Amino acid sequence: MSRAALVVIDVQESFRQRAIWAYGSNPDIVGQVDRLVAAARERGDLVVWVLHSEPGTGGVFDPANGHVRLIEGLTPVDGEPTLVKTSHNAFTTTNLQQVLTLAEVSEITVCGIRTEQCVETTTRLGSDLGYRMTFVTDATMTFPIPHRDLPETATLAEILADPRTLGNEEIISRTEYALAGRFATVRTVDEVTGALTGVRS
Template identity: 70%
Template sequence: MTRALIVIDVQESFRARPLWETISNPKIADQVNRLARLAREAGDLIVWVLHSEPGSGDVFDPALGHVRLMEELQRHDTEPLIHKTSHNAFTTTNLQQLLTERGVRELTVCGIRTEQCVETTTRVASDFGYQVTFVTDATATNPLAHPDAPAGQSVAELLSDPRTLSAEEIIRRTEYALAGRFATIATVGQLEAAGESRA
């Protein structure tokens, strides 16, 4: 086992926020399930990661009950589930230990949000020497407010602000930043095709 699928923050916390209506990929769980099936068929490790902010009082506070995998996801009991409190999946978890113990050198990453926790994990993994595949269509993000936008914007205000960066722009810029430097960019379909050719 030299490969692992890392599923980052595909959790109910995001659906508990009004901003979910702007998400770029509302069916992300379907894409993740496809990747999980592919990983299991290849005998690869799958690690599920949840983001947690204990005591915050918001949707990432475990006390509110939203810090759990999206109900559509099909996780097997033997697959590790870890909780992080940092943007990347390494710093506040035992992820690297799990990977090292199993001899993993290649990672496939997916999850929420494209440019935040998924990209940050990808960059750290690359620095640690892993060969990383970033599966863009198995990530999701929201439009991003301008740094000077007022705090507490409503969804309507966010979308009407001409300075707001669209989810599509964020995804494109993330691909540009990662490709050839930190990761190989791929789609679920491309990985499924590659799996079929190896079979």
């Protein structure tokens, strides 16, 4: 009998250490993810937690600095694996596929940070691997993206003031357009939690 899984990607303290956190698309990311987790547990789905790590870099994703941990308010329970990745997608540098195979998972719901980066990349690869993917946009979070020609030394103020900076709404829209009908079904937290608990929304 096939099973479903919820994969929570990079909802970690590392991002809160950056000044741009205040300009994120989803201030209630923890609350939204928690709703998905509660519904998945109620149904008996597997919940998998993924963290991003960049050892030896000295930055906020370097585990030596103590920020590679879930944001307060999110806590795995017994039987829920926590995987640590060093790639953008959650498959390549972890044993996620093995975990899913052993659990006989065929459907995956994804959420987390960042919308267009690790969450989208995981969704695309999951689809290519044959999983039925659901992308829950309002349980993801992203941040303004500077133009490629802007110097790496640009300040946050300069990034936000640059008319070429890609804003949160445009990032989210582009991601949904790219994924829907190709790599995933795009849904809301309300839709997914209603389905998981057997209530139509």
